[in-house]
Amino acid sequence: MSNDNNKGGSNPVSAVRGVQGLQPYQPGKPIDELARELGLDPATIIKLASNENPLGPSAKALAAIQAELPELCRYPDGNGYELKQKLSLRLGVDPAQVTLGNGSNDILELVTRAFADSSAEVVYSQHAFAVYAIATQAIGATHVPVPAKDWGHDLEAMAAAINDKTRVVFVANPNNPTGTAISRDALDRFLNAVPAGVIVVLDEAYGEYIEDPDFPDGLQWVGRHPNLVVTRTFSKAWGLAALRVGYAISSPEVADILNRVRQPFNVSALGLAAASAVLDDEEYLQRSRETNRKGMQQLETGFKALGLSFIPSKGNFIAVDVGREAMPVYQGLLQEGVIVRPVGGYGMPNHLRVSIGLPEENRRFLEALGRVLERLEHT
Template sequence: MKPKSHIVNLPVYQPGKPIEDVKRELGLDEVIKLASNENPYGASPKVKEAILAELENISIYPDGGAVELTADLAKTLGVNTNQIIFGCGSDEIIALLARAFFVPGDETIMADQTFSVYKSNADIEGAVSIEVPLVHGTHDLDAMLAKVNERTKMIWVCNPNNPTGTILSEQALTAFLDKVPANVLVVLDEAYCEYVTDPSYPNSIPYLEKYSNVVILRTFSKIYGLASLRIGYGIGQPDVIKLINQVREPFNTTRVAQAAAKAALKDQEYIASCRRANAAGILQLQGEFDRLGLEYFPAHGNFIMVDVRKPAGEIFDALLRKGIIIRAGHSKYPTHIRVTVGSEEQNKAFIHALDQVLEEQKAQV
């Protein structure tokens, strides 16, 4: 068998290391995973009730159009039902956007460094990725605009940005969108938007009325705590959503995921409590990093990227041996690690392990 020549050397996405693997490989009884930006408090109790009830229908195909969930979400967001598409996580919407719009030779613009799935899907479709360096961990919107030409098909803006956690203000993003040509699609990836407390952060939904070329991506994997159920969504103009739907596989979200998402939407009090706990966790970790004299990017999601002043891979391995899984391997930030904001107890355990690792590193010098 001979595959497409341009995919032979594509890197395979590496998710956060599973807890079960670490326990087995290192013989550990207790492991804390702070690598994949999961909600440490899990999902709402109402979600669990909905899942149990839905198990009665496990032999029945899901609603391929997620009609009830779409109606609930449209009401929550204040948009029309034909402006929403659901996917197997927002990752699938990224893949569907690439499938629907890219032909070989198209160009797509993104930050460097940002969520790697934008580039990998562009590569699969034969599009050329134009990567624009971050400035102080934040998208350089002026430099991204300067890269737009007649071959540009799509621009990706991750806000808050993964992995740095920085945000773009409403003022900056609006000025940017005003200048992007109407034939260039702008994808606003807002996977972590529900965590943001900064008042300068944009409410992007009104952009959909003003800009016909905007698509917004969000997910139930993060603050809603449904990561294992893989359900996310895109919001855009009806004609754009229709095109994405035309390349979507049928039954791409499950009955259980749809039921869980419907229940999660109805418990906004729980979401607010997770937002408050996350904000407290950010302050907790920032205070400890200040004590250790470590610099970090402003955190607006549920993770912090911190400069440990040592090769990140070494710190990752050392923390792993102590039962703490974090994220390393960011090529543009070789001495930075990304750590999910956990519960107060998880954060304490991480800092205790990091203290030990940094002391051990000093002793080796």
């Protein structure tokens, strides 16, 4: 059928400023996709690409999901009452300070939509999470990436980049994909330097892996800085990546604004039930931390044995410098049935980001990496 309103073949549909130039976020390659491409048995493939929890989900979360299944015909609680109550008790905050999201990515987008527009500037660090730039460009705002310092955030330079047009600043602690972290004193100085009218998003997606008592907990600053939004997720240490549950802690006033742009039922009933249940599974969280700590040591030791440098990491992943362009190494590892993450798009063309796996997975990766590097050395 012809369209009389589109004579001449031109397309009258156009995206808002910035969207046309966006590159879609590239997640880690799925196991099934690699199995199809190379004819491999999925059971033989290991995936260390997406910073997932290698332990599998908590038994308490699985039981909560099972109990929720008969009610799949019902919409979830749009306010997330039970989960907000659990978070309130655990974190010592008022439920009115909690905003729930479809993963913490959802919160990042809610902030940009609520507080910035096409006339605004958004500041973040070089080598920081790709969604900061995507969320910024999607609303037509101007993104201002600030050069990193030693692979991490240069908070003094980021503070200096703030001007009258700045509406949002994204700070990740620890940062993905570098694993670098910000000290308590540096964070305090930065928050004191940011004007009250600029929203600071402190992304603590990997915060539950931190065991250092001196590591800064962003919630300690929320009461003193009404412009601070702390985001966290159940996708990493809590092991619920597939269910997409995240949240923000902020002042009640900021939370009220975020909830005005939040879509109804943005967190599923299964996600709400599982997240509420896993908060009671402290033993699972401790196992996650222990597995991560020992796995990090295993990979660091392996990299040293291979003569490779790496960026010390506070997350559940580590970025290793393979000493050459990383893409051929990545492709070679795929042939070995090992999926990791190239980070050339983050301005790190010689690095691979490797998620911490179970001991056997880490061992297989290190052995495969050694074989791939040796092959490439002789080609």
